Each structure stands twice: as C-alpha cells, then as structure tokens.
Amino acid sequence: DGGITQSPKYLFRKEGQNVTLSCEQNLNHDAMYWYRQDPGQGLRLIYYSQIVNDFQKGDIAEGYSVSREKKESFPLTVTSAQKNPTAFYLCASNPGTELYEQYFGPGTRLTVT
Amino acid sequence: AQSVTQPDIHITVSEGASLELRCNYSYGATPYLFWYVQSPGQGLQLLLKYFSGDTLVQGIKGFEAEFKRSQSSFNLRKPSVHWSDAAEYFCAVGATHGQNFVFGPGTRLSVLP
Numbered sequence: 001d002g003g004i005t006q007s008p009k010y011l012f013r014k015e016g017q018n019v020t021l022s023c024e025q026n027l028n029h030d031a032m033y034w035y036r037q038d039p040g041q042g043l044r045l046i047y048y049s050q051i052v053n054d055f056q057k058g059d060i061a062e063g064y065s066v067s068r069e070k071k072e073s074f075p076l077t078v079t080s081a082q083k084n085p086t087a088f089y090l091c092a093s094n095p096g097t098e099l100y101e102q103y104f105g106p107g108t109r110l111t112v113t
Numbered sequence: 114a115q116s117v118t119q120p121d122i123h124i125t126v127s128e129g130a131s132l133e134l135r136c137n138y139s140y141g142a143t144p145y146l147f148w149y150v151q152s153p154g155q156g157l158q159l160l161l162k163y164f165s166g167d168t169l170v171q172g173i174k175g176f177e178a179e180f181k182r183s184q185s186s187f188n189l190r191k192p193s194v195h196w197s198d199a200a201e202y203f204c205a206v207g208a209t210h211g212q213n214f215v216f217g218p219g220t221r222l223s224v225l226p
Contacts, residue, residue: 033214045214092157101147102205105156106155106156
C-alpha cells in the first residue's frame, strides 16, 4: 500500500540536542511538507519541497532544517536553536503539479526536556 | 493570502444528533476547499474536497459539505453523528500550488452517548 511513514511515533530528547524526524513516502509525489501542530493552533507550515534538492521555508522555519536528496524522503531536523520544540510534527505530500489534497503521515510527537 | 476561520473551538453533540461545523475562508479567486479529520495522536484524513462543479460535496463516513461563495463558507454536515466521529476537524483552503495550503485552527467534536 502506498502511503507516508513517519518514524518514530514518539521521540524524547534533552534540551540542547538536535534531533531528526524521518518522513518517507512511496506515493511518487513531487511535493512534501512539514507541519507543526500545537494544541489550539492548527497546523503551521515549517518547510516544503516541490522537487528534489530544493526546499522553501514556511511560516515557522526558524530552528529547523530539512533536506531533499531523494524524492521519497524529506527528513526534518529540529535544532537546539528551536526555542520550544515540544510538539506534534506532521509530514505530508501531494503530487505537486496541480492542486490535489495533501496526504498525511501518522505524525511524530517530540518531547524535549 | 488565504485564510481560514473555524468559529467553533469545541462542539458537543449527542449521538444521533445532526452536526454542522462551520468554516469561512478568505481568498481572492476560486478556492479549493477541504475538510480533514484527525483522531488523537494521528495524522489527518481527508473527508471531502471541493474543486469546482456541484457545490454540495459528498465525502466519506457520511459527511457532506456545501460551498457557498456568497458567504465564503464551506460548512461540514452530518445528519446523524456516531460516537466514533469524536475527533478534531480541520477546514483547509488551497490555491493553485500546494505551498499555499492553509488550515483553519480546527474544531474539536465531542459526542455524548
């Protein structure tokens, strides 16, 4: 079955450590996205990528970094510069060439203490 | 830029009762509109979408939504709510490119037995 996988489901880190969240899709989608979700704030776009080796900042990119070396993979690194990293992180994708709905992964809950 | 409002943060209905979740959008051109549902700790699942044509859209799980251009609304309805419908519901608006996908803040639905 095609879909988006995010691992791990739960992640715990100490403050000051960088952490990388995995996102893989086998939908052959060109565009991929990272969102952050906090209670009562909906989804906020962190980064997106429309093609391999290219990505753009979203609304809240500070303290995050991404790479897109392969079409199917779009890892997100939460750096120590992110002031409040504890959140639920969602990866999404869509075909990219025309407007389609976004397909979401199951999410990763990151807790930093 | 697009924006989406969902006036109701939290709605409680009794099982078997009808449901309407409100969504208002702001967008200069014809919007592409979506409703997603999210169970706790999970990713988002598409319920239905409107691109063009018939303004009454049928979705999965017995949901429907009506696009009203004059009111800039895309309200979600269900005639009879089931306990399993308890979740968070997000309205979203897109444009011609996926990076302009904007989500509303969400409405949390509770269902009383």
